[in-house]
Amino acid sequence: MLTNFVVSLSVVMGAALAHAQAPVIKIDGSSTVFPITEAMAEEFQTSQRGKVRVTVGISGTGGGFKKFCRGETDVQNASRPIQASEIEACRKAGIKFLELPVAYDATAVVVNPKNTWLKSITVADLKKMWEPGAQGKINTWADVNPAWPKEKLKLYGAGSDSGTFDYFTEAVVGKSKSSRGDYTASEDDNTLVTGVSNDLYALGYVPLAYYEENKGKLKVVAIVGGDKAPKKNEAVLPGRETVENGSYFPLSRPIFIYVSEKSMAKPEVKEFINFYIGKSFEIVPQVKYVPLPAKAYDMVKENVKKNKLGTVFGGHSEVGLKIEELMKREGSL
Structure with a gap:
């Protein structure tokens, strides 16, 4: 033995x-x-x-x-x-x-599953939310669109060391690293998933794969890309086909x-x-x-x-x- x-x-x-x-x-x-x-x-x-x-x-x-x-x-x-x-x-x-x-990858804009007022969003409205000048001015959903609730808008996004942060700010705001600072930031996308899934009035952005893995916890929002988009006035959801054909604009990379x-x-x-x-x-x-x-x-x-x-x-x-x-x-x- x-x-x-x-x-x-x-x-x-x-x-x-x-x-x-x-x-x-x-x-x-x-x-x-x-x-x-x-x-x-x-x-x-x-x-x-x-x-x-x-x-x-x-x-x-x-x-x-x-x-x-x-x-x-x-x-x-x-x-x-x-x-x-x-x-x-x-x-x-x-x-x-x-x-x-x-x-x-496609950067997915996500909200809480119980959000009933947002199925699509324009890049222009995303810019209103996220640009540096929004800090202190855009505080509620209604500040972006009067048809939306007069409830505090809570934002979740990538930290400043993240490439997703660099790309999202360039694509949405027009300048890399240009963003309001009063949002919940993390380099760990799982932290962002948890934050949005637990907050009815939250909006965030995460890589598409993190949304796909958490479909029960999140709702994805279609993007209206604007004048430079292949389908400028259409709301387009992220997915393999829309990334491959370039119609999910401007958040494919x-x-x-x-x-x-x-x-x-x-x-x-x-x-x-x-x-x-x-x-x-x-x-x-x-x-x-x-x-x-x-x-x-x-x-x-x-x-x-x-x-x-x-x-x-x-x-x-x-x-x-x-x-x-x-x-x-x-x-x-």
Whole structure:
């Protein structure tokens, strides 16, 4: 019995030691991209049978880029393209990178399920709610539209380190990071889901996948995109079809992972990235995001193979970028 115990203990300790010594792939960044990368990490680690560990953090796109451009992480989850200041930070630290689009996301505007007065909303009314000048002036629903209740408007949205915050403010307000400050902010989208689901007079915005996972707790609001929208006067709900055809405007966007060139030289990182891109067409829709066309993933694979560095966005985001345009750009990198 004692001999069996010693043998069993040795096996357990040996396995624990091997796990501790396994190479670690460090990932951080966007909470929007997190569900995709988490799913990839789990499948990859299973396929590796403990030979590689993958850690995935959530510090927001902006917070993640700070770590990435200091060389602290191998892979960066990003719900918007890398910005000019981040490109410069990476350059100063000698961090070269690959930019890899992995999916499309729609930012869903959500309210409490018991909200009876709001089925659709214009981008103009969203701007009235969220622009900096609204603070102290737009306090109730009726302040936005007299037909709505004279009840306190409670807003929930992404924190300032979030790529979703950057994109939403640019798409709705017209300038990235331009927002009223008196709202409940979090880089964790689950916190926003909880807040809106518990408050009748709440309105918030979250990645579509978080709405899809919480349909019983939230009600999604159709968006009237305005003059620049393909269907300018129509109320359009977020979904795979409306994202693919570009009609869910302006709150559809590509999402990315970035990989440092130095990390790509590590065999385990290179294998993980190839695994990630190879599995994206299958796994992305499983976690409620919109996959790129199969030929787009082939293009991304080719860019990885050629070690193509840099960004096609010039250090800024673009509102309403269609999938076809993204593919043209990535093909020209």
